[in-house]
Every structure is written in structure tokens, then in C-alpha cells.
Amino acid sequence: MxxxxxxxxxxxxxxxxxHQCTDLDGLDALMSEAxxxxxxxxxxxADSLHVGSLVPIMLLHWLQRAGHRPIAxxxxxxxxxxxxxxxxxxxxxxxxxxxxxxMAGIRRIFxxxxxxxxxPGDALMVNNDDWLDGxxxxxxxxxxxxxxxxxxxxxxxxxxxxxxxxxxxxxxEFNYMVLQAYDFLELARRHGCVxxxxxxxxxxxxxxxVELGRRVDxxxxxxxxxxxxxxxxxxxxxxxxEGAVWLNAERLAAYDYWQFWxxxxxxxxxxxxxxxxxxxLDEINRLDGLDGTEINDxxxxxxxxxxxxxxxxxxxxxxxxxxxxxFERGGHGDDLPTLEVSRGELEVGIAAYELLCRAGLTASNxxxxxxxxxxxxxxxxxxxxxxxxxxxxxxxxxxGLIKLSAGKKRHALVRVIG
RNA sequence: GGAGGGGUGCCCGAGUGGUUAAAGGGGACGGGCUGUAAACCCGUUGGCUUCGCCUACGUUGGUUCGAAUCCAACCCCCUCCA
Numbered sequence: 353m354x355x356x357x358x359x360x361x362x363x364x365x366x367x368x369x370x371h372q373c374t375d376l377d378g379l380d381a382l383m384s385e386a387x388x389x390x391x392x393x394x395x396x397x398a399d400s401l402h403v404g405s406l407v408p409i410m411l412l413h414w415l416q417r418a419g420h421r422p423i424a425x426x427x428x429x430x431x432x433x434x435x436x437x438x439x440x441x442x443x444x445x446x447x448x449x450x451x452x453x454x455m456a457g458i459r460r461i462f463x464x465x466x467x468x469x470x471x472p473g474d475a476l477m478v479n480n481d482d483w484l485d486g487x488x489x490x491x492x493x494x495x496x497x498x499x500x501x502x503x504x505x506x507x508x509x510x511x512x513x514x515x516x517x518x519x520x521x522x523x524x525e526f527n528y529m530v531l532q533a534y535d536f537l538e539l540a541r542r543h544g545c546v547x548x549x550x551x552x553x554x555x556x557x558x559x560x561x562v563e564l565g566r567r568v569d570x571x572x573x574x575x576x577x578x579x580x581x582x583x584x585x586x587x588x589x590x591x592x593x594e595g596a597v598w599l600n601a602e603r604l605a606a607y608d609y610w611q612f613w614x615x616x617x618x619x620x621x622x623x624x625x626x627x628x629x630x631x632x633l634d635e636i637n638r639l640d641g642l643d644g645t646e647i648n649d650x651x652x653x654x655x656x657x658x659x660x661x662x663x664x665x666x667x668x669x670x671x672x673x674x675x676x677x678x679f680e681r682g683g684h685g686d687d688l689p690t691l692e693v694s695r696g697e698l699e700v701g702i703a704a705y706e707l708l709c710r711a712g713l714t715a716s717n718x719x720x721x722x723x724x725x726x727x728x729x730x731x732x733x734x735x736x737x738x739x740x741x742x743x744x745x746x747x748x749x750x751x752g753l754i755k756l757s758a759g760k761k762r763h764a765l766v767r768v769i770g
Numbered sequence: 771g772g773a774g775g776g777g778u779g780c781c782c783g784a785g786u787g788g789u790u791a792a793a794g795g796g797g798a799c800g801g802g803c804u805g806u807a808a809a810c811c812c813g814u815u816g817g818c819u820u821c822g823c824c825u826a827c828g829u830u831g832g833u834u835c836g837a838a839u840c841c842a843a844c845c846c847c848c849u850c851c852a
Contacts, residue, residue, distance in 0.1 A: 584808080611806080618807045645805050679806055719799085722814060728800040739820095759799075761806055 358383035360418035366633055367626040369411055371552045371579040374562055379547065379574045383420065387473065390415055390547035391423035391539055393480070393532065393554075396431040399457030400603050402596040403589060403612070406628060407578050411549050413465045416475055423476045423545060424462050425535065426455050429484030433528050435510070435557075455479065461599045464662060476543065480535050496537075499567045500530055500560070508556035529557045536561025540571055547574045581627065584619035599662055606663040607687040610671035611761070613655035621650045629657035678763055682733055684755050690765040698768055701742040704731060711756050711764035723758055730757035 356362040358380045364370055373379060382388055392408045394401065401409070412422040431451050459477060462468070466475035505511060508529065511521060536558070539545035548558050558575035565573040583589045597612050598604040604612075616624055622640030625631060631639075631653070639650035652672065659668035674685025691711040693702070705720035708729060714720040721739045723729045729736040731747060732755050745768070748754045752768040 615806060618805090621807095647807075648805060651805095651807080675806080714799095716817065718817060718820085719815085721820080723800065726800045726814060727802095728814095759801090 356380050358418075360415055360420060363418065364411060364414055367414075368623060369407065369414075369578045369627065371577045372555060372575075373577075374559065374575040378572070379576070382546065382574070383418075387420045388547060389421040389423060389539075389543055389545040390549060391425050391536075391545050392549045393425040393427050393430070393535065394458060395427050395435065396451045396454040396458065399454045400598045400600040401458055401461055402598050404581075404596075406599070407581055408550060409462070409465050410627060411578060412475070416466055416473065419473055421473055421475065422466060423478060423539060423543060424466065425539065426458065426477060426479045426481075428452070428455060428479040428481035430480055430528060430531050430535070432481075433524055433531060435525075435528050435532075451481075457600065461662075464664075478539070478543075480531075480538070483538050484531060484534075492534075496534055496564065496568065497530065499564055500533075505529065508560075510553075510556055529560050532557040533560035533564040536573060537565050537568060537571075540565055540569070540573060546572070547576060549576045549578070552577045552580050581623075584617040601663060601667075605687075605689070606659060606667040607671045607674055607689075609662060610655045610659045610668065610675065613658045614651050614675065615761070616651060616654065618647055621647060621654060625650065625654050625657075628661075629654060630661070631657060684753065684763065684765055688763050688765050690767050692767050692769045694770045695745065695768050696770065698743070698745045698748070701744045704729060704736050704741045704743050705739060707743050707754075707766060708756055708758060711766060713756060713758035713762055713764055728759045731755070733757070 356365060356376075360383055361370075361376070361380050390412075392412055394405065394408070412424060415422045428451050431454075432448075462475075462477065468475045468477060505526070510529065511526065536545070536548050539548075548561055550558055555575070555577050558577065562573045562575050565571040581589050597609065599609075613624070613628075622636065625636045625639060626633070629636075639653055642650050655675075656668050656672055659671055663671075670685075670687050674687035677683045677685040678688065689712055691707075693707075693710075703717075705714075705717050705724060708714050708720035708723065709717050714723055720729065724736045724739040724741070727735055731741075731743060732749075743754065743766075748766075748768050754766040754768075755763060756766060757763045
């Protein structure tokens with residue numbers, strides 16, 4: 353590969369964001385000359401995004417940093433159709449109101465990563481429902497449908513894989529790639545957008561848009577995809593015991609977000625630092641070279657930086673401090689999930705398993721019992737020996753706190769009140 | 771519209787009248803070893819007021835001492851035909 357002239361492309365290439373590009377040299381020439389507008393589309397299937405969407409979000413962030421203009425496209429319209437890419441089954445259809453509520457939630461996340469506004473380099477958020485909803489079927493088919501060959505559509509992974517596995521693919525979903533292609537054209541016309549980025553599973557959809565732009569408007573459009581990020585263990589990243597790693601604090605506390613990064617595999621640290629933090633590359637290379645126990649410093653750095661981006665520097669520091677006190681000193685920090693229990697109730701005594709459950713460390717009393725039987729329940733750092741054990745006022749410290757743990761990693765506090 | 775196949779626990783998938791809270795695998799969680807890592811070994815994996823009770827195999831009824839297993843109707847999915 354020849355040396356890239358564009359700051360943006362060079363940065364994201366070195367950081368591991370680039371998988372494929374429709375015309376890297378052409379794009380490089382364009383981006384090194386003047387600011388360009390680029391977009392990435394996001395589904396509105398939930399009211400938050402999770403770390404699976406972090407790669408595209410970071411791409412937009414770097415784009416803006418390099419002086420270009422990012423567009424976050426909300427798939428308010430396409431979510432009604434459902435992208436078949438990478439999915440074996442059709443998705444449940446969402447109602448209009450659900451989609452709108454989801455968009456509002458997602459918007460708040462973007463505010464952390466992008467600067468929105470009306471200035472030349474300010475980010476834009478648009479909703480494709482604005483143009484898709486009013487389409488007239490016959491007009492649309494005649495103007496744009498004729499540029500799509502079904503023969504070719506059948507060869508795209510999103511369709512082909514479904515057919516090969518004999519999983520159903522509805523006609524509705526079959527149209528998804530056409531709509532996404534049209535999105536690109538629409539954004540090119542409205543905002544002069546020339547680049548669409550996305551995950552590697554979006555390649556087919558993106559290429560369709562590039563071609564549509566050329567055929568209909570003789571526009572030169574570009575596409576760029578990033579690799580699917582998996583963990584060193586080979587799993588799709590972003591799952592914890594509690595489920596997806598969400599980016600909003602209501603769904604996943606900043607402390608838990610910090611812990612997610614802190615607990616990554618050794619083999620992932622360097623890659624994740626490059627992708628999910630803004631640290632300079634030479635600093636990352638140093639951290640990546642650390643061995644043995646020292647690699648924990650790199651993981652803390654990863655957790656600090658990733659959390660600061662998502663939840664703010666202050667939240668990251670609180671989470672780090674809580675982790676330090678909890679793990680390195682065997683104490684506890686302010687940021688641990690806390691359950692309030694009345695003095696009166698504790699005077700009588702509460703079964704340890706019930707408290708574990710109420711503190712959210714287990715999903716049910718039965719699970720808590722099993723945890724204790726298996727030696728995983730801890731009260732103030734001491735293993736709970738007996739599943740019938742009760743917790744009383746005497747177990748609280750001078751501050752009226754009791755520390756509960758499920759295993760060595762998951763902790764919660766009980767605060768005595770009243 | 772016709773014919774056939776199928777819907778089982780977080781997922782995949784056995785089970786075709788009782789010994790089935792339901793084999794096996796995956797995942798997840800816990801213990802041991804560690805570095806809040808990986809690998810490995812062991813254990814757990816429906817709920818509850820837990821030596822007992824309750825709820826579960828698409829839904830609703832039925833047969834039976836007894837059903838995930840048999841029957842009926844309904845819902846949903848797939849395949850082939852029209």
C-alpha cells in the first residue's frame with residue numbers, strides 16, 4: 353500500500369479500522385484536498401447502542417477530528433424493513449413510536465462522541481424516514497428499481513447466505529439493500545455526502561449505493577468498511593453476564609462499563625486501545641508491549657480512556673477509584689451498586705441469599721443459594737459458609753455498610769438506613 | 771388452496787405414556803490455579819417460605835391412576851405442489 357496522504361485515512365488505517373475500500377487511492381486524494389462529508393447508518397432497534405456499534409462511532413469521531421463532516425444516519429425508515437445482513441432470522445417489526453423513542457436514546461449517546469451543529473465541520477444527524485416514508489412505489493421502482501439486477505442481488509452475502517441455509521428471507525427484507533443504496537444517493541444530493549462507512553457486513557449494501565450514485569447521477573461515491581471485531585476468544589465482543597454492554601448509563605453503569613474493558617483478554621489490549629481510545633499510537637505501542645502483570649496497567653488505561661469517552665472523565669475516575677479500593681485493597685468504593693436496607697430489618701436478620709438477590713448480584717434466591725453452596729458468596733470478603741446464614745446489624749461497619757460479593761469480581765454494598 | 775415436516779430449558783438438540791426439572795453439547799456463572807487475563811481441572815445452570823411444595827416441553831381442551839410423550843381444535847414456522 354502506498355503511503356496515505358489523508359490524515360484521517362492514515363489514522364484509521366494504523367488503528368485497525370479499515371477492512372475494505374471501494375477505491376482507497378481515489379478517496380485518499382479527495383480527502384487530502386478538502387473536507388468531505390461521510391456517513392454511517394445506525395439501526396433504531398433499541399433505545400441505546402452497545403459496544404458493537406463503537407467501531408463505527410469511533411470512525412465518525414476520527415472523521416470529525418480530522419476536519420471532515422460526519423453524518424449519523426438514523427435508520428428510522430429502514431428499521432421498519434429490517435436489515436437481513438448477518439442475521440439468520442427476520443427481526444421482529446417495530447412500531448413507529450418504538451422507533452422514535454429509540455432514536456431519542458441513541459441521540460444522547462452520539463452527543464458524547466460528536467459535536468453537532470450547523471458549522472462546516474459540525475456533525476449532522478438525519479433520519480432516513482424523512483425521505484423513505486413518502487416514496488411512491490411505482491415511481492421509485494421506475495426511477496431506481498431498474499438499476500438493480502436481481503441476478504446480482506442474489507449474489508450478495510446478506511441474501512445468498514439466507515438462501516443457502518434455507519432460512520426464510522421475506523420480500524420486505526430483500527428490499528433493504530435497495531433502500532440503503534437510495535439513502536446514500538439521497539445524502540449525496542442533500543448534503544454532498546461522498547463516503548459511506550460501516551461494518552464489513554455492510555459491504556454489499558454500501559457497494560449498491562456507490563453504484564446507484566454512479567448510474568443515476570454520475571456521482572463518484574466511495575465506500576469503506578471496518579472489520580468485524582471479535583475477542584481473542586473468537587466471540588463477538590460485547591456480552592457480559594448481564595447481557596449487552598450498553599453505552600448509556602441507565603442501561604449499564606459507568607462502573608460496569610469500566611469493568612468490561614478492564615476484564616478484556618490479554619490478547620485484545622493493544623487492538624482495543626487502538627480502536628477504542630484516543631491515545632497516541634506510540635503510547636499504545638508501549639502499553640501493548642507490556643508483559644505479565646504489567647499488562648494490567650494497559651488494561652486500566654484502556655478502561656479509563658474508553659469510559660472517559662463514553663461517560664466523561666469524572667465518571668471514569670470514580671470507576672477507577674472504586675475498582676482500586678475494591679480489588680486492590682479489598683475494601684469498597686462509592687461507585688459500587690448499593691442497596692438500602694432499614695435498620696429494623698437488619699436487627700431481625702436477613703438471610704444472606706436474600707440479600708445477595710436483592711442487591712442484584714443474583715437473579716433469584718435459588719441462584720444465590722447455589723452460589724453460596726458453591727463457595728462463591730462472600731460477606732465482607734469472607735466466604736459465606738452456610739446457605740442458611742443470616743446477615744445482621746453486627747455485620748455492618750462504622751459507616752453502616754456491608755459488602756457483598758458474588759465471586760471475586762462482582763460486588764455490591766448494603767447501606768443501613770433509618 | 772393441497773400434501774408433508776416441525777414448534778422442548780439462555781442457544782443447539784435428544785427424548786414418543788411412569789425411574790424426566792427433562793440426555794448430550796455450547797454458552798454462562800462459581801470454586802481451584804492466577805494477574806480482576808488465557809489455558810486447564812472441578813462444580814452449578816426453573817421458582818419458592820428448600821429435607822417439602824409449585825410451575826414447565828407452541829396454545830386450549832380431552833383420554834389416562836399417570837402425558838413433553840396419545841387424541842382434538844387452534845396459533846406460528848419450514849418444504850414441495852397449485
